[in-house]
Amino acid sequence: xxxxxxxxxxxxxxxxxxxxxxxxxxxxxxxxxxxxxxxxxxxxxxxxxxxxxxxxxxxxxxxxxxxxxxx
Amino acid sequence: xxxxxxxxxxxxxxxxxxxxxxxxxxxxxxxxxxxxxxxxxxxxxxxxxxxxxxxxxxxxxxxxxxxxxxxxxxxxxxxxxxxxxxxxxxxxxxxxxxxxxxxxxxxxxxxxxxxxxxxxxxxxxxxxxxxxxxxxxxxxxxxxxxxxxxxxxxxxxxxxxxxxxxxxxxxxxxxxxxxxxxxxxxxxxxxxxxxxxxxxxxxxxxxxxxxxxxxxxxxxxxxxxxxxxxxxxxxxxxxxxxxxxxxxxxxxxxxxxxxxxxxxxxxxxxxxxxxxxxxxxxxxxxxxxxxxxxxxxxxxxxxxxxxxxxxxxxxxxxxxxxxxxxxxxxxxxxxxxxxxxxxxxxxxxxxxxxxxxxxxxxxxxxxxxxxxxxxxxxxxxxxxxxxxxxxxxxxxxxxxxxxxxxxxxxxxxxxxxxxxxxxxxxxxxxxxxxxxxxxxxxxxxxxxxxxxxxxxxxxxxxxxxxxxxxxxxxxxxxxxxxxxxxxxxxxxxxxxxxxxxxx
Numbered sequence: 001x002x003x004x005x006x007x008x009x010x011x012x013x014x015x016x017x018x019x020x021x022x023x024x025x026x027x028x029x030x031x032x033x034x035x036x037x038x039x040x041x042x043x044x045x046x047x048x049x050x051x052x053x054x055x056x057x058x059x060x061x062x063x064x065x066x067x068x069x070x071x
Numbered sequence: 072x073x074x075x076x077x078x079x080x081x082x083x084x085x086x087x088x089x090x091x092x093x094x095x096x097x098x099x100x101x102x103x104x105x106x107x108x109x110x111x112x113x114x115x116x117x118x119x120x121x122x123x124x125x126x127x128x129x130x131x132x133x134x135x136x137x138x139x140x141x142x143x144x145x146x147x148x149x150x151x152x153x154x155x156x157x158x159x160x161x162x163x164x165x166x167x168x169x170x171x172x173x174x175x176x177x178x179x180x181x182x183x184x185x186x187x188x189x190x191x192x193x194x195x196x197x198x199x200x201x202x203x204x205x206x207x208x209x210x211x212x213x214x215x216x217x218x219x220x221x222x223x224x225x226x227x228x229x230x231x232x233x234x235x236x237x238x239x240x241x242x243x244x245x246x247x248x249x250x251x252x253x254x255x256x257x258x259x260x261x262x263x264x265x266x267x268x269x270x271x272x273x274x275x276x277x278x279x280x281x282x283x284x285x286x287x288x289x290x291x292x293x294x295x296x297x298x299x300x301x302x303x304x305x306x307x308x309x310x311x312x313x314x315x316x317x318x319x320x321x322x323x324x325x326x327x328x329x330x331x332x333x334x335x336x337x338x339x340x341x342x343x344x345x346x347x348x349x350x351x352x353x354x355x356x357x358x359x360x361x362x363x364x365x366x367x368x369x370x371x372x373x374x375x376x377x378x379x380x381x382x383x384x385x386x387x388x389x390x391x392x393x394x395x396x397x398x399x400x401x402x403x404x405x406x407x408x409x410x411x412x413x414x415x416x417x418x419x420x421x422x423x424x425x426x427x428x429x430x431x432x433x434x435x436x437x438x439x440x441x442x443x444x445x446x447x448x449x450x451x452x453x454x455x456x457x458x459x460x461x462x463x464x465x466x467x468x469x470x471x472x473x474x475x476x477x478x479x480x481x482x483x484x485x486x487x488x489x490x491x492x493x494x495x496x497x498x499x500x501x502x503x504x505x506x507x508x509x510x511x512x513x514x515x516x517x518x519x520x521x522x523x524x525x526x527x528x529x530x531x532x533x534x535x536x537x538x539x540x541x542x543x544x545x546x547x548x549x550x551x552x553x554x555x556x557x558x559x560x561x562x563x564x565x566x567x568x569x570x571x572x573x574x
Contacts, residue, residue, distance in 0.1 A: 026271065037264060038229035044265065045226040055269030059261065 002026055008043075010034055018047050026055045033061040072123050074158045076140055076147035076253060078133050078166045081199035083192040085152055086115040087128045087287050092335060092371065093405065093453065094551075098195070099171065099179040101188035104554065111191060113551070117153070124154025127329050131286040131337070132168045132219055138280035139246040145253050149284065156204040164256050165208055166249070168219030172196050175224045175496055177455075177488040184489060185515075187503060200235050214238045214256050218245050227496035232264075243268025244295070244309065247278055276312050281321045285329035289367070291322045293359070294338035298349060299376065301411075301422035303457055303490070306339050313345055316359060323366050332368035341372040341406070342379035342389075349427040351383040353392075360396045370397065372406040377441035378426045380408075384444045394448045403449040410438050410485070411457045413474030414467035421460060435474050442481040451529055452483045456518070458511055459490040468510040475517050482525050485518045487511070526555045 004024040008017065009032035021027055031040045037060055044058065079085070088094040097114035105113075119127040129137075129149040140147035147166075150158060155165070171179050174193035182190050199205065208215075217225060218241035225232060225240045232240070239262045241248060248268055255262055279295075296311035297304070323334055336359075338344060345355025363370055383389035397404055411425070412418050418425065418434040426434050445452055456471060475485055489511070495501040530551060 025269065031264070037232050041226055041229040041232060041265065045229075054267070055272050056265065056267040057263050058265040060264040062261070 004028070005030070008032065008035065008040070014043065014047065017043070021047060021054070021056075024054070027057070029056070029058045030062040031058060031060045035060075072148075072158075073161050074146050074148050074150070075161075075163045075257065076145055076166055077155050077158050077162050077164070078137050078140075078147060078149045078168075079152050079155055080130065080133065080167055080169055081152055081192075081195045082111070082115050082117070083195040084130050084169055085126060086118050088114060089116055090288060090333070092288050092290075096178065098192045099174070099190050100182040101186050101190050103186070107191065107194075111195070114191065115195065118151065120151045120154065123148070124151050124157060125149060125284070126151045128285045128287045128331055130168065131282070131290045131292065133166075134282035134284060134286050135246055135280060136166060136168065136218075136249055138283050139249055140253055141283055142280050143250045143253070145250075145257075147253070152199055152202075152204075156207070159204060159208045159211060159213065162208075162213055164214035164216060164253075165205075166216045166218070168217075169196065169221045170219065172217075172221045172224045173228055175227060175491075176221055178486060180491050181487070181489045184491070200231075205235075209236045214262060216241060216249075216252060216262075218242065218249075224496075238262045238264070240265045241268070242266065244273045246274040246280060247272060270310055273310060276314065279312075279314070279318075281318055282325055285326045285331040286322075288335055289323070289326045289331045289333040290335040290337050290373070291319055291326070292337045293319055293341065293344050297339035298343070299340075299422065299424045299427070301425055303411075303421060303460065316355075316362060319359070320362055320366070323363065327366065334363050334367040334370045335373055336363065336370065337373040339374055340376045340379055342375045342383050349379065349382075349424070351379050351387070351389055353387050353389055356383075356389065356393060357396070360393050364396050364400050367400065369401050371404055374407045374409075376425070377408055377410070377438050378429055380441040380444055380450075381437055382428055384448075390444055390448050390450070394450070403451055405451050405453065406445075408441070408452045408454045409457075410454045410474070412460075412463075412467065413438070413456075413471035414463075415470070417460065417463060417467045420462065435470070435477075438474060439477055442478050442483065445483075446481040454478075454483060454485045456485065456487040456514070457490055458487045458514060461490075465508075465510050468508075468514055472510075472514050472517050475514070475521060479521060479524075482529060484522045484525060484529070486522070487515055487518050523555060527552065530555065 002024060003026035004020050005028040006017070006020055007030045040058065040060060083098040094114055097110065102110035121127070125148055133149050137147055137149050170176070171192050173196070174180065174183055174190040179190045179192060215235065215237045216239045217237055222240055222242035225237065231237070239252060241252070245268065248266060252262065293314050294312065296309040297306045298311055326334070342351045342356065343349065344359055346352045380390060384391065394404070411422060413435050415432050415434055419431050423431050425431065426437050429437055442452065458468065458471070478485065491501070
């Protein structure tokens with residue numbers, strides 16, 4: 001399994017994000033609107049530690065339903 | 072003319088540097104000893120445009136994005152930053168690509184640390200983003216996509232993503248992904264905030280389009296990626312691809328059609344064009360150069376590796392053979408090379424394949440041999456050193472200083488690039504935090520003396536030859552000579568002994 005989709009809101013544990021990012025090659029992240037853009041960018045930067053070996057896409061402001069409805 | 076996608080960038084990138092690519096390095100520094108407007112006139116003059124405000128020459132990366140979108144049927148054009156206002160009312164998005172948005176990359180970062188002043192490229196970009204036209208574009212709700220080799224820098228300035236209403240950051244080779252983004256913009260679909268294009272999504276050779284308009288100073292890509300795997304370089308993460316000769320020729324012809332008759336062959340290592348690994352191959356290299364020289368008025372290489380220069384000459388006399396072809400059109404060629412370090416220990420740790428097919432333990436000797444070969448063949452290198460790498464010791468720096476000293480007799484420029492740990496960029500005043508150790512200062516001085524010694528000679532003898540067709544080049548040459556000679560006087564460089572010139 002190479003790809004993963006994940007939803008991040010204010011309660012998501014950063015360690016879970018880090019685990020998923022380290023395990024998969026293609027990562028799609030949906031971010032709750034309540035987390036502002038700067039915050040998610042900082043989180044991404046510090047979590048990835050700029051290890052650019054993966055494909056990453058971040059959708060900001062998409063809710064969890066869209067993740068499961070495959071939109 | 073109606074445009075849906077405006078592709079643009081600030082003046083520090085949308086310029087041809089008067090036709091002298093190396094003058095472009097001045098955009099990475101703050102104005103030193105001159106008022107900013109004169110510094111900018113030297114380093115980033117306005118470029119010619121057509122009646123629609125489309126620049127005759129534009130950065131190659133933007134040309135690729137333009138071509139990918141036009142091939143997919145979109146109304147997308149590169150527009151000079153002074154003319155974007157004409158299109159804002161109808162356009163759907165502004166696409167921006169840059170080498171160094173915030174002057175966080177080398178050598179801008181180094182100038183930042185040394186002078187504590189913001190380089191002109193970052194000033195120019197900020198002025199552009201705060202301009203009346205860009206404010207109006209934000210008010211009108213246009214989408215903003217940013218990318219290019221410096222896309223990573225947005226991660227360190229997240230507050231500007233919100234301030235300037237950036238919708239999407241694209242990091243990586245974007246020819247494939249930009250078409251999907253353009254479709255989403257026209258559909259009114261939401262856009263991702265960030266895309267990093269991994270190996271699986273990089274465009275194949277067939278997906279890399281041929282440019283539709285001229286590139287700055289005739290730059291044409293001949294390869295993407297690099298097989299050497301140095302730890303400090305991101306290019307090595309990309310798959311290695313050789314652009315077919317037919318496509319290279321097509322792009323040279325596109326440039327010529329727009330009056331750009333010079334060619335810069337761009338690759339991380341021009342000598343490896345058409346090779347299977349790290350050993351240069353005679354046939355594709357000779358064929359490439361014959362075809363280029365037949366079509367171009369002048370040519371340059373972007374980068375070669377020193378190991379490939381040595382290997383090519385020692386095994387096949389290939390450097391001499393290629394230069395014999397080039398001498399039909401000109402009497403020298405300029406190129407960037409990476410020395411990176413004079414320390415065998417550090418070379419083994421950070422760039423074990425840089426010397427291949429030779430053993431990395433011979434690195435300083437390979438550097439000297441390659442410099443001698445280049446000097447004998449009138450190839451003038453601008454070399455980089457990477458200093459301040461984690462784990463670097465005083466001993467490593469001393470070995471590098473000794474190597475630079477041994478290169479003193481070869482016409483060249485040697486520039487130390489200071490490695491800045493990424494974490495520093497969290498602090499807006501990071502350049503005050505980064506300190507140069509004494510040994511690094513000494514290395515900087517040794518390089519400065521080397522450069523000031525040779526810069527005047529290179530400038531006078533080879534680089535800038537004014538002619539009556541373009542009289543402003545006389546002023547450019549005078550100003551550059553003035554800067555070099557002032558620095559020489561201040562550093563007492565004129566007292567250095569004269570050295571033997573091999574060319």
